[in-house]
Amino acid sequence: MNLKKALLPLVLAAAVALPLQASAMTHSISTDLVRLVDNNMDNGMFNLYWQGSLSRNTAIRAGYSTGDDLSIVDVTFKGYIDRYHQGAFYEAGLTWWDGDRDDDIGFMAALGYERTLAPHFVLGGSVQVVAGISEEVAQRAETPFFLPSLYILFAF
16 A cells, blocks of 8 residues: 555544543644745645644644645644643654655654633744655755744634
């Protein structure tokens, strides 16, 4: 079976199945505003992220971004240093970059901060480091490289 075709359904199944064990489950959907407009990221990329809580201060996060010549799938573990959706967090996981000529799987880590603006609405930002993605797929001169993130999140 082709790895490309099997990876996305497996990632989505894991993202949905793992947090079902959490007692007080919180879901959220977000979009990265920087990735939407950043011309360095494939002239801006449509992106959507889902997050499900695993405990009172941990979560699993899965995201999909797509542009003209590049698609990205991220699955990460997210831990909050302060409260959930309220303070500093760290994140680590795998990222799959599918370019127009090649694809590659690498590691993604982030440090960031989230602040609840109103009930169900959260504003967050982070600095992400991506390693292990080939320079040809990432369209970067060298790896690892850093990416900014600024997102709005709807929690339910």
